[in-house]
Amino acid sequence: MERGNQPIWLYRVLVVVALVIVWWLASLVAGRNLIPAPPAVFEAAIRLFGDGTIYEATASSLGIYVTGLLLAIAIGLPMGLIAGGVPVVGRTLDPFFNALMATPRVAFIPLIIVLLGLGFWAKITVVALGAVMPILINTYAGVRNGDAELVEMARSAGARPGQVFSKILLPGAAPFIMVGLRLGATIGLINTVVAELYTAVQGLGGLLAIYGNTFRMAPYFVVVLILACLGIAVAELLRLVERRLDRWRIGTGG
Amino acid sequence: MERGNQPIWLYRVLVVVALVIVWWLASLVAGRNLIPAPPAVFEAAIRLFGDGTIYEATASSLGIYVTGLLLAIAIGLPMGLIAGGVPVVGRTLDPFFNALMATPRVAFIPLIIVLLGLGFWAKITVVALGAVMPILINTYAGVRNGDAELVEMARSAGARPGQVFSKILLPGAAPFIMVGLRLGATIGLINTVVAELYTAVQGLGGLLAIYGNTFRMAPYFVVVLILACLGIAVAELLRLVERRLDRWRIGTGG
Amino acid sequence: APFRLIVTDLEPPLVPNSVMDLALSLGYFEREGVDVELVRVQQTPLAVVALQAGEGEMANVGVDTALQLVASGQLDLRAVTSPSKSLFFMIAAQEAIGDVAALPGHSFGIGRVGSVDQGLSEQVLAAQGIDMAALDQVALGQPAARAQALAAGQIDATTMSLGTWTTLPDQTGMHILVDPDAYFAAAPVVSKVNVVTPQVLTERRDDVVAVVTALVKLSRDIAADPAIWIDAMGAARPDLARADFESLAAAYAKSWSVNGGLSARELAFTADWNFKGEDFAGLEPVGLDAWVDFTVADEVLAALGTAPDLDPADR
């Protein structure tokens, strides 16, 4: 349905330009190198990409991120489906989801270190812990908002509960699940950084800590921008999926 | 529709009991320095509530939290509505939402300190920054998933664009918005703690820092539990709203 | 199995503690026949958790933390060496604050109420006749956050380490109010030690001795020829100029732990001082033997001999 993307891309470029200008102004106002000017960041980027620091850190962070996110999906999606589909389970666990959500991740870190150490497993657990809740809660809401008429139709057509799930509730919850994935994916990225700061320090989070603690704001901003770009990339990937799922929204007939 | 809540409450109590047992076992396994046993936490709670430390900290944190959350709603809701309702705006800004989401909050802290200092305004900004995105993205998705047939009906009945928004898209997006509020509310709570750790240290986040850094795990857990309970309280409040909004989901007619 | 040494620095720090990083990169550990692996975490509490969880054999932690853990009976730890007794704290302030006497009524950044830096600041200011209570204390957490708040003009003064000060890219408008020497003179407190659990001490004593030996040897080499440190740091920290390292090396000339960094007198003073702090309310003071193990250092010194001047090895 979406043809003629040129203007949108143009607008996006304009927004980028506007943001860079605001950034530049902010760097002038803030002074004392708290906010590096765009050219300094650009130079830093060239240096970091040149000496390969970034590739290594990004690869390491990406490994943790993707694994943790997949773990979150593997847990959050079915849990959300069950909570939504079996009301007793959903209504019983609901407050605990919120309690878990509202508890700062760092509170779990000692426990995670004791159980899983400082390495890969601990890190993906931190990522999954952050990403799982938006996925779970959105899936849960999506299933609860399922079209009661369609569910009755499916039951009438002989669908067993599992089939009502997979053929009606799950696809019907797709818009919610996509939002959950989007939120989970971006929160997971943040939690990757958190994990890299609070367990063994490494990856992009490690770079952030190093540059931040030593006030090297230009490379610090390079890392921040890389994280932002990763966020965009993941969201655009999800949009491709979404567009496929949305093919049926064509217009309004009869 | 939901009568006979007794069993649900019973189940919830059972879950609590199960969690406490797991906690107790974990405290035995991990050693009480990392995970304090429930009775120690209980004692600590009595002490903290007794001497009023907690009330003061909670009141201070709540003030920041509620203000920040309201700010997030005041920004996220209309922005989500506009992004969803005016496709050009939505599709232009979409990647930037994700970029903002994926950028660790702590990356903004220097900027916030420069612009807003260390006090109340800086803190509510950190809270709002965390809570705004789930609200915005869910609202956005909710509006985009609006029922095209109902929108056409409203247009046919003479609704101006603003009315299509307020009478069809906004109420139609309610399930999405409620999820966004739930996620935003809990993430906002976490960010309250982050704000209290990274700008002027105070409130519940300050207590977490003190107890965590001096290994007083029993009072530390008291604070964590208070945060969890606040999360539950906010979610239950939102559920009341949701139940009112959902009155029309009665069954399936014709 | 490798000997895992938990450090709270993310790269070689600009203080004598850097010998731990450099001993690895310069091959000192290797030469002592111990396979050391550095585990980097953000802060002391995480280092303790990692140690407790068996994610490392030795950790470089704050003395206050070690004392708290031992005094509260939470964790049995023994300090076996201190590669960098002091972190070279100093007080930095806005240019407008000419001297210490001008501080009252202004804002002063601290970690948090009861933190070591607050206690030290209080003591240093008291030595100059200033009551800390007359200042507007702002709790800001991590040192980097305090420095940033100072740079942003949100606070008027704060305690920071010489290393942090050196890395600040733009110091215009700020100046050193109390220099590290005056600071240490007013508050001669050991801030960091390397601890091990008694279990490691018995099971891997050889490795512990080898590690301490390597650190002492490197410290002695640097004390003899600061260029070693300047060169190695220059390679590890390309973000700073060689001149920075040269001036730091000059400042640290007398600070290398050439005898293992364990002085009974200093440690006892440090413990006493800590137990007076707010964080230690309700904790019974413990004796030196409860948290320090001199036998490892003594074994090393027996083999290498005791160096004169710096770093008293009094028992």
Add this chain to the structure above:
Amino acid sequence: MPGWISPWPTKCWLPSAPLPIWILPTGDRKLRSADHRPQACRKSFGRPGGTTTTAVADFSLDIAPGEFVTILGPSGCGKTTLLRLVNGLLKPDGGSVTVGDRTPVPGPDMGFVFQSFRLIPWATAERNVGFGLELAGVEPVRRKEIVARLLDRVGLGRSASAYPAELSGGMKQRVALARALATDPSILLLDEPFASLDAQTREIMQLELLHLWSERRATALFVTHSVEEAILLADRVVVMGAAPHSLRHIVPIDLPRPRRDEVRTSPAFIALRNELTGIIRALITEDPNSPFFNRG
């Protein structure tokens, strides 16, 4: 019209025998074949406010295996609710519904055409029609074959790949009809299945339905608002009214089958039509409970 060909080229499942339907009061099972007195089967809907609407009350009927029963009645009198009870989608508050000798369980053996179509919006017409077969695990090749034939029968061969949002109202209704027929059910529950079709298409669909029904020997419950259609199709016409007495009249239709178009002008047909029209008029304009009492 060319010779009628069954849409199921070869049947790989055993067609179940046509089943009787019993709608009876509780505990009356043993009486069901002997005693046909109207007895109360009842269904009400509660509202959170506390008020309840009784949709079906005092209803009792038994339907022989292979019988074609059409249901007439004013808008909102409970026809849809009755079909949902028979399908087992709702449980009666009082009385019982029995299909064969069991409480009804929804499944591929009962086909339901819903009044509001209830197509799956993200599935193409083809997948919607094949939904029941998909649930039953019929293999894709065979499913495709059956679906293609059914789509042809309802005149939608060219719209197989269209999504519901691309179909007109009448096209959606035909998809819903094809979906209900796809599993070759022995019980057909049809809720105004031709309401959105033009007169001519409706006639063609009626013929299709009668063909399938007579070949299959299915039991059919057919709700319609067209008196003529009710007579043309039925063995018996049941007239429902609003609660408190849902079952108002049962009119047997003794016209010989097959009934061609000419039957519409036969005196017997016209007599039946006038009788039924009068009954419904009376239900609407002469019942003090009706909102149109004394109007029209």
Add this chain to the structure above:
Amino acid sequence: MPGWISPWPTKCWLPSAPLPIWILPTGDRKLRSADHRPQACRKSFGRPGGTTTTAVADFSLDIAPGEFVTILGPSGCGKTTLLRLVNGLLKPDGGSVTVGDRTPVPGPDMGFVFQSFRLIPWATAERNVGFGLELAGVEPVRRKEIVARLLDRVGLGRSASAYPAELSGGMKQRVALARALATDPSILLLDEPFASLDAQTREIMQLELLHLWSERRATALFVTHSVEEAILLADRVVVMGAAPHSLRHIVPIDLPRPRRDEVRTSPAFIALRNELTGIIRALITEDPNSPFFNRG
């Protein structure tokens, strides 16, 4: 039947004059009153795949102010699309649609009864009926009064507080009808508005509609599948067929008004009915493009 009373007790808005509707090719505005040759108004729907369905093609019609035009046509021939074009919800791909002397803009002056009702699920029947008034800013008290009268007229006085999910199909349709009438529009676009109603209720609704229409002097475009209904209501019956020629026949109905029930048995009526039935039959079974070519 008691004397008919308008549902608008006192009008606080100026009723606009009945408006003509012109459906014409582009650039032909100046010709519109002189030249009535059929000319092409066209609307197609594209699919992402690249195929397009032409829903309305080669359609040209002008409707006089206050005229009642009914539309007959096989399922899927483009009737709904035509109404959406006239309402201004869709823009024609070719040709133009003019209402009065402007491109149509949807609003309270045009009432649209949608084939699939399109009730707001979270609003009660009362609020659904009052939706157009709410949009137009009619004050609540007055709105309540008008809505209550309209609900009574369509026989739903007791269901004012019910949500759509609690209503039967026919009840929903009557809510949709009341909603379209609530703003007292000068143009009525009705898409099979009585399809879910029983014969008697349908008759009552027809009378209501005719009353409103003649009192209001509104222009009406009414889609139906009932040939009898089309004749009973219309000044002209338009028969549509599938693209490429949507407009197939225009049959003027010269029966005197008011037309009572007896008119159904008059020879003129029967002749018209047979003529129209024949036309539609031909469209479906004799058009090689029809899916039912040679069937039925």
